[in-house]
Amino acid sequence: MKAAVIEKKNSLSVREVAKPVPGRDEVVIQVHASGICGTDLHIYQGDYKGTYPIVPGHEFSGVVTEVGPEVRNFKVGDRVSVEPNLSCGVCYDCLSNRQHFCENTQAVGVTRSGGMANYVTAPEKGVFPIGDLSFEEAAFMEPLSCVLHGIERVNPVLADRVLLIGAGPIGLLLLQSFVSKGCTRIEVVDRDKSRLEMAKKMGASRVTDDLSSLPKEHYHIVCDATGVSLLMEECLNYVRPSGKVLWFGVPHTDAKVTLPPFRIFEKEITILSSYTSLRNSWQALELMQTGRINVKDLISHKLPLEEFERGLKIMETHSEPAMKILIMPQLS
Ligand SMILES: [Zn+2]
Numbered sequence: 001m002k003a004a005v006i007e008k009k010n011s012l013s014v015r016e017v018a019k020p021v022p023g024r025d026e027v028v029i030q031v032h033a034s035g036i037c038g039t040d041l042h043i044y045q046g047d048y049k050g051t052y053p054i055v056p057g058h059e060f061s062g063v064v065t066e067v068g069p070e071v072r073n074f075k076v077g078d079r080v081s082v083e084p085n086l087s088c089g090v091c092y093d094c095l096s097n098r099q100h101f102c103e104n105t106q107a108v109g110v111t112r113s114g115g116m117a118n119y120v121t122a123p124e125k126g127v128f129p130i131g132d133l134s135f136e137e138a139a140f141m142e143p144l145s146c147v148l149h150g151i152e153r154v155n156p157v158l159a160d161r162v163l164l165i166g167a168g169p170i171g172l173l174l175l176q177s178f179v180s181k182g183c184t185r186i187e188v189v190d191r192d193k194s195r196l197e198m199a200k201k202m203g204a205s206r207v208t209d210d211l212s213s214l215p216k217e218h219y220h221i222v223c224d225a226t227g228v229s230l231l232m233e234e235c236l237n238y239v240r241p242s243g244k245v246l247w248f249g250v251p252h253t254d255a256k257v258t259l260p261p262f263r264i265f266e267k268e269i270t271i272l273s274s275y276t277s278l279r280n281s282w283q284a285l286e287l288m289q290t291g292r293i294n295v296k297d298l299i300s301h302k303l304p305l306e307e308f309e310r311g312l313k314i315m316e317t318h319s320e321p322a323m324k325i326l327i328m329p330q331l332s
């Protein structure tokens, strides 16, 4: 079978590799859609603690083609998606319902072979049935579940006013989730006009490319979906007294921000972060299946496996307008 293999920093090849065989509790999945994520780009750029070579891809869906002898809930032909972060179930954090901080964590497409390939294996405990969702939509199960974890962290209440900075694919999933939670006025900032158009379509009450035009100390929730330090700092200027800031975008590992501790004290401002997801995959599937969250319109590219590197380059250089880029390993 073919797989995209990141051999080492900035070196990628699409080549023949051995087709995986399932472990006792694993299924083999023929991959139909596999989303490119910032994490894949980090692995490619060398900002990665694991060992090379690695087949990336942790946002994918496909069809079960083989099952190990101990698999109970899946059979050949099932349409599935995978929650890539695999917790051990027996460490301190797993037993405290914080599986996303598992001390023995493994991740499909990060520490073990992922979905940028014709086939991939995953243990049954990370596999979810996708019903009649398209493969393209089901490839969003993982990123949407991360967004839903962020929403659970910030816990919006009915009629909260929200400021959202950044309208990329993740920002637009956050936007739709805030709408679903009953937030009334959700204002979205981005430099890119076409992303702002999309934000309007997906429920933003106001969009602008000029953050400074918006009222200060006005929003119950201010959410950064960029990971850019300066914008993460700006969040503090726009949040109301007793409001919450959600830093959702992933900053550089060595990024620093400057914060106003007196204002945080005087206005009882809460700053929250959100790391991966915690049992949010069923919610993600349900929200997509019921049409409550639209992911179809977030897809800008569907590329064959051979063009995985091109997809990474588009993300890296913004050489052309892009939202979510999907690799379709069954195309060629
Ligand atoms: Zn991802």
Ligand SMILES: [Zn+2]
Pocket (backbone or CB within 6 Å): 087, 088, 089, 090, 091, 092, 093, 094, 095, 101, 102, 103, 104, 105
């Ligand atoms: Zn654990």
